[in-house]
Amino acid sequence: MEDLEAQNFEQVDISTFFGSEAEVSKEDSKVVIFTKKQHDLVNEIIPIVQKNNKSTAESFINRIVDLEALASAINRFPSLLERHSIIGDVRTPTSLIDSLIDHMNNGDSTLQLPSKANLGKGLLIAKMHTLSRLGREAKFLGEEKLAKELETETISSMFSLLVEDVYLNLINDTSQPLEFRREWAMSLLLLWEHWSDQNIEDVAPVLQAVWTARRRLAPAFGTMMGTSELMMISMQMDEQWIHFIKEKMGEPGVTQAMEEFLFGISYEQIKTLKNTLKTQGISAIGRDEVSKFLGEHVKADAGLDYRDFYSLYTVRRDNARSRARFKVEGPYKTLEDYYIQFVTEQNKEKQKNDTFAK
Known part of the structure; x- marks a missing residue:
């Protein structure tokens, strides 16, 4: 040029x-x-x-x-x-x-x-x-x-x-x-x-909104269950996400994967932190205190940058694969896995119902 x-x-x-x-x-x-x-x-x-x-x-x-x-x-x-x-x-x-x-x-x-x-x-x-x-x-x-x-x-x-x-x-x-x-x-x-991909067009806005809300609505680590945060997030999502919460949050793997997503640390770290807070009689801590209580540096918070989102996803993905390989406690899939699987199941069910309706 x-x-x-x-x-x-x-x-x-x-x-x-x-x-x-x-x-x-x-x-x-x-x-x-x-x-x-x-x-x-x-x-x-x-x-x-x-x-x-x-x-x-x-x-x-x-x-x-x-x-x-x-x-x-x-x-x-x-x-x-x-x-x-x-x-x-x-x-x-x-x-x-x-x-x-x-x-x-x-x-x-x-x-x-x-x-x-x-x-x-x-x-x-x-x-x-x-x-x-x-x-x-x-x-x-x-x-x-x-x-x-x-x-x-x-x-x-x-x-x-x-x-x-x-x-x-x-x-x-x-x-x-x-x-x-x-x-x-x-x-x-x-x-x-x-x-x-059509699924991306359907799923991406929901997961992006959850990611954005996650930073705003989960500022403290108390019971580590994330119930109130999850309810506030769900109120802002579309109907399919609400359906996913209602249908799947009773499954341990989905709940554990959601906690990892919300809190930005692994299932194992969440478990350790819960026990530590319970033992020390502490009701809640901030994100900036997570590393101190775990005794190791963790990036519990992250910005809205696309690289942060993908990086933390890959950490959760690799941890899930390792658990599945060694058959140990914790989620074997990421929240994204569970949600896209759910979307597929719902689409299949809709196709069957549409076929029977003809």
Whole structure:
């Protein structure tokens, strides 16, 4: 790209830097960089940045050009939704689903996943960082509304990364009906193909709202049960979340996973803290006192940054996997696992009822 300082600068429609695939539909077998909403936001913020700092605008434009090139390269890999002969073997969506069902184990699955899946994840992460930086730039320039919208889209993209983990966890759960596991595997193929997912659109706003409310409504560690916090959070959620609370909170694993989510520490740490507070006759402590009473540094509080959300999710995920592997006390799944499983169950039940009603 030419040196922007050396020319008369004009506002640039960011569409110039996208190919015709920028707003391709989910039905097309293409990884897309930005959704239409994200595309519009980027197209709105870039001219504002250009007016303030041409070199900063150029760096953002160059990054988007790089994302376009990466997406183009990924799209040259065979579709995961079609039949292909690959290096002497035949791959179909069914064979991929069978492989996910039959060959998942407790180790790292990176080398077992299709190349297109791993490459697409890299593109997703690069896009998240780009949206996040654009959001910070918008905030710096006083464009609060744009900054908030870009932050929301960054978090929404993060949920695509999170839901991949959830699908892999649920597929690997042999206690689940095979019908469900195959459905999650198909959803995973669709996610890898497009890096967008209908479940994310349904689930992400709820979990994001719970995360936000968690920081505001759970300021003290008293009985560690989180009952009042949970009730206040639930009153602000949609009907499906309320149904989830009513149906599933009686199950020990779900309750324990919810406590981990609310308090930001592990089941084991919650158990230790409960016993310590009971022994010392202390009714409640603040978040900043948790490390002192546990005798170790813990990050019981976290901001609303998408990296904090995902980081603490992965801690809960890894702890749950370890418990399941060693068959020890505590939740074997994360709250996100339980909630997406519940959404799947509800959708299946609705499909059956709709079929019988015809």
